[in-house]
Amino acid sequence: MSIIKLSNVFYTYNKDTEEQVHALQGINLEIEEGSFVALVGHNGSGKSTLAKLLNGLLLPTSGSVNIYDMDTTNPSTIYEIRKNVGMVFQNPDNQMIASIVEDDIAFGPENLGVPREEIIERVDWALSKVGMLEHKKGTPFKMSGGQKQRLAIAGVLAIKPRVLVLDESTAMLDPQGRREVLSVVKQLNQDEKITIINITHYMDEALDADRLIVMNEGKIIDDDTPKNVFSRYAQLEAVKLATPPVTGLAIKLNQAGIPIDTNITTQSELVEKLCQLL
Amino acid sequence: MSIVVKNLSFTYGVGTAFAKKALDDINLTINDGDFVGIIGHTGSGKSTFIQHINGLIKPQEGSVEVFDISLTPAKKPKPDLRKLRSSVGMVFQYPEYQLFEETVYKDVAFGPKNLGLSAEEIEERVKEAIGLVGLDYDAIKDRAPFELSGGQKRRVAIAGIIAMRPKVLILDEPSAGLDPYGKEQILNLIVKLKEQCSPTIIVISHDIDEITRFASRIVVFNDSHVAYDVPMTELFEHQAELVEMGLDIPQAVKIAKALEQKGIVFDQPIVSLSDLYKAIVDRYNSIHVDKNAFDEEENH
Ligand SMILES: Nc1ncnc2c1ncn2[C@@H]1O[C@H](COP(=O)(O)OP(=O)(O)OP(=O)(O)O)[C@@H](O)[C@H]1O
Ligand SMILES: Nc1ncnc2c1ncn2[C@@H]1O[C@H](COP(=O)(O)OP(=O)(O)O)[C@@H](O)[C@H]1O
Ligand SMILES: [Mg+2]
Ligand SMILES: [Mg+2]
Numbered sequence: 001m002s003i004i005k006l007s008n009v010f011y012t013y014n015k016d017t018e019e020q021v022h023a024l025q026g027i028n029l030e031i032e033e034g035s036f037v038a039l040v041g042h043n044g045s046g047k048s049t050l051a052k053l054l055n056g057l058l059l060p061t062s063g064s065v066n067i068y069d070m071d072t073t074n075p076s077t078i079y080e081i082r083k084n085v086g087m088v089f090q091n092p093d094n095q096m097i098a099s100i101v102e103d104d105i106a107f108g109p110e111n112l113g114v115p116r117e118e119i120i121e122r123v124d125w126a127l128s129k130v131g132m133l134e135h136k137k138g139t140p141f142k143m144s145g146g147q148k149q150r151l152a153i154a155g156v157l158a159i160k161p162r163v164l165v166l167d168e169s170t171a172m173l174d175p176q177g178r179r180e181v182l183s184v185v186k187q188l189n190q191d192e193k194i195t196i197i198n199i200t201h202y203m204d205e206a207l208d209a210d211r212l213i214v215m216n217e218g219k220i221i222d223d224d225t226p227k228n229v230f231s232r233y234a235q236l237e238a239v240k241l242a243t244p245p246v247t248g249l250a251i252k253l254n255q256a257g258i259p260i261d262t263n264i265t266t267q268s269e270l271v272e273k274l275c276q277l278l
Numbered sequence: 279m280s281i282v283v284k285n286l287s288f289t290y291g292v293g294t295a296f297a298k299k300a301l302d303d304i305n306l307t308i309n310d311g312d313f314v315g316i317i318g319h320t321g322s323g324k325s326t327f328i329q330h331i332n333g334l335i336k337p338q339e340g341s342v343e344v345f346d347i348s349l350t351p352a353k354k355p356k357p358d359l360r361k362l363r364s365s366v367g368m369v370f371q372y373p374e375y376q377l378f379e380e381t382v383y384k385d386v387a388f389g390p391k392n393l394g395l396s397a398e399e400i401e402e403r404v405k406e407a408i409g410l411v412g413l414d415y416d417a418i419k420d421r422a423p424f425e426l427s428g429g430q431k432r433r434v435a436i437a438g439i440i441a442m443r444p445k446v447l448i449l450d451e452p453s454a455g456l457d458p459y460g461k462e463q464i465l466n467l468i469v470k471l472k473e474q475c476s477p478t479i480i481v482i483s484h485d486i487d488e489i490t491r492f493a494s495r496i497v498v499f500n501d502s503h504v505a506y507d508v509p510m511t512e513l514f515e516h517q518a519e520l521v522e523m524g525l526d527i528p529q530a531v532k533i534a535k536a537l538e539q540k541g542i543v544f545d546q547p548i549v550s551l552s553d554l555y556k557a558i559v560d561r562y563n564s565i566h567v568d569k570n571a572f573d574e575e576e577n578h
Contacts, residue, residue, distance in 0.1 A: 019421065042457040043429020090428070090455065091372065141296065145320035168428070171455045172372075174320045174484045176524035201457050240459030245487060245529050249551055256559050267529075271536045278542050278561050 003195060004031040004054065004163065009063035011049050011218075023049040025218040027063070033162070034193040036186075038206035038226065041215030042240035047199045050215070051165050054197070055085035067163075083112065086161035090168040092148030096140040101132070101151060104140055108159040119158075126157040129192075130184045146177020150184055157188070163195040164188065170200065182208060203230070204244040207265055214241065231263045246270050280446055280478050281308040281331060285340035288326055292338070300326040302502040304340070308446075308480065313472060315489035315510070316482045318499030319524050324482045325371055327499070328448050331480075332366040333359045344446075364393060367444030367476065371451050373435030377423035382408070382434050385423050389442040407437035410470070412463045429456045436464070440475065447476035451483055465491055490528045490550040498523070511547050530554040 011024040023046045031037055041047050052058040053065050056072035067085060070077040098104040105123045114122065127133040130150040135143070140151055149169055156164065166185065170178040186208060188194045198209060206212050212229045214222035216239040222229050230236070230243045233251055242248060250264040250273075258277060264270050288301040300323045308314060318324050329335040330342050333349055342349040347362050370376060379385040386407055390400045408415045411433040418426075423434055432455065439447070449468065453461040469492050472479050483489050489496065489510075496513055498506040500523050506516055513520075517527045517535070534548040534557075544557040 013425065019425070021425070043455075043460055044427035045457075048427070139296070142298065168455055172320075172451075174318075174524065175486075175526040177320060201455065201461075203458065237459075240457050242458035242462075245551060246533075249533075249555060252555055253558060253562075256555075258559065258562050267533055267536065271533060271540065274537060274558065275540045275542065278537070278558065278565065 001033050002030040003033045003068050004029070005064075005066040006030075006050075006053070007064050007066075009053065009060045009065060011046075011053065011058060012061045013049075015061060023218055024053070024060075027218075027220060029213070029220065029223075031195060031197070034189070034195055035211060036189045036196045036209045037198070037211045037213060038209035039197060039199045039213045039215065040201070040203070040206055040241055045215040045239075046218040047215055048167055051087065051167050051197070051199060054163070054165055055082050055087060057087075079112075083159055084161055085163045085165060086156035086159055088149070088152050088156055088164065088166045088169045090171050092145055092152055092172065096148065096151070099139050099141065101127070101138050101140055102136045104151065105155050105158050108155055112159065122158045122160070126154040129157055129188065130154045131180070144177060145173045146180040149173060149177065149181050153181070153184060153188075161194070163197065165197045165199070167199045168201065169198075170202065170205065178202075178205075203242055204246075207244060214239065227263060227265055230265060233262070280310050280312070280345060281306075282343040283307070283327075283330070283340070284342075286327075286330060286337055286342060287339040288323075288330070288335065289338065290326075299502055301330075304504055306497065306504060306507065308478060311477050312480075313478075313492060313494045314480045315493030315496045316480060316499060317484070317486060317489060317496065317525055318505075322499040323502045324499050325450055328368065328450060328480065328482065331446075331448060332368045333357060333362050334368075364442060365444055366446045366448065367439040367442050369436050369439045369447070369449040369452055371454075371482075373439075374423075374428065374431030377431055377435060380422060381420050382413075382423055382426075383419040385434060386437045386441050389438055393442060403441040403443075404437075407441040408434075410440060410467055411437045412460070412467075413437070429460050432456060433460070433464075436467075440471065444476050446478040446480070447471060448480045449482065452481065453483065453485070453488060461488070468492060486526045486528050487530075487551065490530070491552075498525070510549055513549055514547060 006027050006029040009024055009027040013021045013023055039047055053060060056078045059073050065072045067081045070081055072081055096104055097107050102123050105126055106119050109119045109122050127136055130153050132150055140148055170181050185196055189196045207226050209226055212226040213220055214229060230247050233243045244265055246267055247265050250260050250270060251262045253260050254262050260273050283304055283306045286301055286304040290298045290300055316324050330337060331344060337349055337351050344362055344366060347357050349357050377385050383404060386404045387400050390403050405415050413433050423431060453464045456464060494510055496508060496510050497504060514531055520527050528549055530548050530551045530553060533554060546557055548554050548557055
């Protein structure tokens with residue numbers, strides 16, 4: 001079932017002024033419940049704008065955005081939408097509010113008026129989901145980037161969203177932190193069937209998704225399995241993107257006359273192939 | 279020698295419950311012409327370290343010498359920070375948070391203006407810097423920085439530093455958050471700047487593959503210490519320790535290692551993907567050419 005539906009969505013910042021920017025230009029998109037979608041696109045292609053339309057932080061200039069059949073322009077259901085669509089942003093430091101972990105996680109549900117008992121349950125549940133339960137009484141300020149970002153995810157989880165939008169949530173992390181966050185996100189998708197939309201500039205992160213959407217200048221220009229999208233590498237390069245590094249190497253080798261498939265995406269595929277050739 | 283750091287230690291929040299030792303007895307010398315890559319887990323002290331180099335953080339213990347300027351815990355004599363900052367340009371981690379002027383032009387012009395340059399020279403430098411970072415000067419110069427996308431802001435911030443033409447350029451995670459093309463541009467830009475603008479460059483990055491593209495020396499921070507300081511070509515020898523510290527080893531090293539386990543061993547050292555590419559092509563061609571020669575012989 002499609003739970004997110006964008007029909008002919010346009011978004012213009014500073015409309016009708018000299019500085020107007022047409023950030024989204026005719027987006028049509030449906031996302032199925034429980035899917036894991038990666039969204040890539042050059043800087044300024046409209047990814048964050050699209051993300052902010054999904055929970056009504058921004059409203060479309062024209063066209064419509066429907067989340068679980070609720071229109072984001074309808075003020076009477078906007079809270080319901082915000083509860084259902086959680087957002088995690090890039091900078092972990094800007095997302096912490098309280099100086100004790102459990103207070104930070106409780107903040108969201110408290111604001112929603114969730115009863116005390118249930119808040120306590122939710123905090124434990126959310127922290128355990130991101131593997132941070134033992135840090136419940138700790139302080140977020142002393143944590144590594146990956147830990148802070150997992151807390152940010154827990155904070156969002158405590159609101160019990162059905163959709164999690166990650167807007168470059170791993171961009172500021174070290175490799176270990178990235179791995180931690182990605183594995184948490186994958187698990188939430190698998191165990192809790194939470195729909196994931198992962199906005200990223202790491203092409204190898206996109207490989208984890210079932211579906212890869214490519215944006216260019218406010219439009220969607222490709223939407224397919226990651227493997228298929230990466231096989232159209234010339235088109236990707238034309239819109240300032242790239243393949244994962246392993247695919248890039250395979251393509252270069254192929255161009256040098258070595259008979260190797262250009263749709264290789266993992267290291268083990270590459271190594272296996274090279275063993276036959278070398 | 280550009281920079282000499284001796285016994286440098288630093289603790290945040292001294293005397294509070296949140297006290298945190300960020301640097302512990304760091305000793306490091308950066309030579310003129312060095313191209314240094316710094317890696318290390320988040321919180322290992324990288325940013326704290328480089329902020330000492332351009333006088334943003336005053337040493338608590340130990341000393342930092344940058345050209346002829348000496349930074350120590352002593353109150354006097356006061357170091358000439360203005361002079362220091364005109365020779366050491368620093369692109370902060372997430373520099374976009376520091377854009378504050380109302381137009382891109384003014385933001386990039388801020389540094390050169392402080393150097394007391396003429397209006398024409400300022401304009402020339404701003405134009406050049408904006409072009410170098412891959413933005414369209416005419417399209418962007420009058421826009422408000424806070425309205426740009428993340429990647430656009432980053433480039434504007436880098437342009438602001440380049441416009442000062444510093445002798446030592448330090449970049450703290452300059453490509454985080456950029457699209458692949460932007461990353462590529464920034465990496466090429468760094469190489470170009472090394473040749474044309476700042477002879478000594480220090481880059482902090484989480485992306486080891488990126489660092490292998492240009493650095494000739496690599497410094498690894500771990501838990502407030504310098505764990506390694508080695509030529510890039512020796513990085514291969516420290517794989518196990520890097521993994522233990524939660525760091526990545528270069529993709530090319532991983533592939534070469536996996537091939538090695540299958541009996542395919544290359545003669546040349548492999549650190550970057552382009553090393554690997556060359557090694558594979560050479561090996562393939564040598565097998566192929568030999569085989570052709572053999573086939574031809576058989577045909578006779
Ligand atoms: N608050 C704003 N006011 C005016 N223009 C904006 C604003 N935010 C974004 N824009 C513009 O809208 C376009 C899309 O920006 P958006 O932030 O959605 O891009 P993005 O794909 O998320 O980019 P990045 O990869 O750099 O994060 C860009 O041209 C940007 O300059
Ligand atoms: N302004 C600050 N106040 C308190 N602690 C800080 C501050 N900046 C950094 N730290 C702490 O100092 C340590 C080193 O941080 P930092 O130099 O930013 O590391 P890196 O750049 O390697 O990620 C970390 O534990 C971090 O939490
Ligand atoms: Mg964005
Ligand atoms: Mg840092």
